[in-house]
């Protein structure tokens with residue numbers, strides 16, 4: 001079978017997401033499975049070049065994982081016509097500049113969310129990428145999680161009847177860093193001056209999850225909080241948390257659905273998974289997580305009666321049924337990488353464009369505005 005090489009410039013792969021999800025679980029996993037099988041029977045083999053600021057880290061990474069190429073010179077990497085894709089998982093604030101440089105070099109671009117710090121900047125990138133005729137995409141990994149795919153299957157099958165409510169809980173305890181265990185997220189997440197904050201981080205995700213699963217987000221109301229005022233950074237230094245670590249968001253969706261999602265790095269988990277989304281409709285309900293999804297149809301719905309004078313007679317959790325796996329679910333990031341590679345290599349459709357990414361940034365921006373002004377904000381349609 002014929003093999004085709006595709007050169008990918010990967011920037012930010014010394015970071016948490018770049019390394020684990022994109023380099024190891026996606027690009028190298030595709031390489032290690034013998035490439036990506038294309039429609040014409042050829043196998044597309046990714047050939048990454050790792051880009052970053054720290055030569056020693058890059059060399060070590062490349063050596064450990066059998067990657068032949070690395071560099072600290074992004075411009076030189078972009079100048080190589082044999083590498084047609086630029087990927088970016090740098091800190092958010094560094095993204096727009098590098099993406100713009102890649103567009104100028106005619107690269108196809110795939111990158112982490114948020115696409116940029118402001119929606120104006122994100123839209124400008126979308127316009128520039130279109131004008132340059134390059135293909136572009138933004139990570140929307142939650143759509144490809146097994147739990148979310150099962151949920152989408154339920155929506156598409158009409159299981160819920162008329163959906164009216166979507167309620168999500170996202171979060172876990174991120175250690176402060178000054179006692180016990182080290183923090184499990186980077187410190188820039190907690191500093192506004194470094195483009196941190198949970199609203200910018202998570203509302204990008206909620207935008208595409210809600211838009212793609214239930215209906216377009218039409219309005220937002222948001223309250224942010226910084227519940228842990230100080231943390232300790234990677235160097236052991238105490239710093240002030242200038243960005244919010246918790247967000248209580250309410251969203252009005254097309255079709256009259258109300259969605260409410262709490263996002264926090266200061267909530268302790270008493271749920272089955274780190275994210276759970278309950279959907280209620282006239283004919284049935286579901287609770288979906290990262291991997292699992294449970295349903296309760298109207299015919300299986302118990303009839304509880306309020307009576308605190310007796311022990312609760314219902315085992316409520318046992319009254320739900322699992323949606324079976326039914327199919328093998330690959331890593332969510334890898335699934336989307338394969339879609340993007342097909343988009344580039346054989347022009348397969350790809351819905352998760354820069355415009356979609358800009359919508360996520362827009363919702364985060366309007367969420368911050370809603371919080372600042374203590375009011376509901378309509379979400380206008382974004383146009384190129």
Ligand SMILES: NC(=O)c1ccc[n+]([C@@H]2O[C@H](COP(=O)([O-])OP(=O)(O)OC[C@H]3O[C@@H](n4cnc5c(N)ncnc54)[C@H](O)[C@@H]3O)[C@@H](O)[C@H]2O)c1
Nearest residue numbers: 012013014015016017018089090091092094112113114186
């Ligand atoms: N899709 C998701 O679920 C998801 C989850 C977490 C983070 N992210 C996104 O991925 C991106 C990276 O997040 P992360 O958690 O991997 O961060 P991280 O701090 O672990 O990694 C950041 C990377 O950017 C590089 N970098 C470039 N310029 C930098 C600078 N000026 N200061 C510091 N680092 C710089 C670092 O070397 C490193 O490789 C962010 O944009 C974030 O929003 C996405």
